[in-house]
Amino acid sequence: MEKVGIVGYYQVKLHSDANYGRYEMIFKAVRGAVDMAGLKKKDISTVISCTNDYYDGRTISNCFTVEVGGGYMADESKVEMDGAHAVLYGLMRILSGNHKLAVVWGGSMPSCFPYHSTRLFETDPTWERPLAYVNDITSAGFQMRSYMEKYGVSAEEIASVAVKNRKNAAKNPLALAEVQNSNIDVKEVLASDIYADPVTELMVAQPCDGVAAILLAPERQALKITDKPVWITGIGYSQEAYYLGDRNLYESKSMELAGKTAFESAGIKDPKSEIDVAELFEAYAHEELILSEALGLAEKGKGASINSEINGDISINPSGGATSGNPPCATGLIRVIEAARQLRGEANGYQVNNAKKAIASGQVGMCAQNNILFVLEGGN
């Protein structure tokens, strides 16, 4: 595979109710990434956007983001999943050989719409949706209980993941202010409002307003643009059955397969010892454990027993992960950006020492039905 590099990125500060419009946010992110790379609008040859019609309150919502997203008189296409999936699409555009620079942006503004209600449109309209018992909130409760009961993991152990991520978020200047808390403890997480038992509010990666953008370029072009390119050296992508009742919610078979594929293509034999940083899209605290176990970073059911702090056994979500703010359609893209930031040594305040290889994941669907994983490496 020809090497594709990340040559620029930008993420806006996350807000629970941003004081500017979504189109301003998109422009800020895309222009920020282009400025970082020292490029101009005319250098953009393809744009991949990532939004969701239900979140935007319009159909074919990318028809309205042409100008702000850098797509004016350029070729543009939209991914209606997670921003990490848009990275895969952007990468394929580059690998087609037709493009020298791809902009990938994603994001949303849930302060404008009832996020959980819109997610009901994910459910089967002929069976689950009329009763609304299956939704993103209840499925999280099922997933956490399944994981706890299968492996005998305590709520305290899962709450400690939320504590770690909220403390990490306090070091990340772009994180949601409401999440940044360096004094939080397990008790506080467990005592927060019940979301769907056993999931409590502070275990949830709260949907918020935000947009992020990255630039992708083929190897030769990337080396001309920056002396600090980050290479995408492995990709894996998989999904599992739709109905929750068909799946084992205590594990992530799709992430297992995505990891296997990505590690194989990147030549990684032992992810646990070779990966320095993992930025995982955990929509809930327990998902960080389920996903890291699927990736072989910990044994099944033992995710909570590894030291995943910054510069621990393996640094998982040094930025605070999705817990630091979960702007729909941007969260996985932000994981890719955070991994790149680490490899470039630009994660001021939460930098992992000597970060050479990183992984970043995105997800979509109830209980992380669909997972995508990137292996990233720094250096020329």
Next chain:
Amino acid sequence: MSEHKVIVVNKGMVRADYNFWVGRYLDKFFDNLENKKIVGNKCSKCGDVFVPPRKICGKCNVVIPLEENWVDLPDTGILKNYTITPYRVNDRTHRKAKDLLLGMIQIDGSNTAIVYRLLDLKPDEIKTGMKVKIEWAEKPKGDPSDIKGFVKM
């Protein structure tokens, strides 16, 4: 930044009713529900029994023919998983005082689980693995609401 935000509310400007036909497999399933009966169908390759029935076994990529492999199932099952939530996501107010108790129930003789309310139970009485039984709606209509929920056996 300005303290004053102009908000344009879009409410009910477009009304679009979607009439989903459930398809031939669920047609049969809902016809049976109306008679207070559960039916599933079986993959001829792996033997998994699906509730609700479906045309394709995703694992085996095998078509289950419409006229074959139907299985009559009881209205009893095992509680595989549960959650308790005060949220109503399809409600603009989001929260209601009364908790909703939801279970994932594997109907006896099937290999999948369905999500329904757990009735007449207190949260501390719920245990994974307990036997439960369908409480049927008084007047079934041939839709998902015919199963009112599950009660302890």
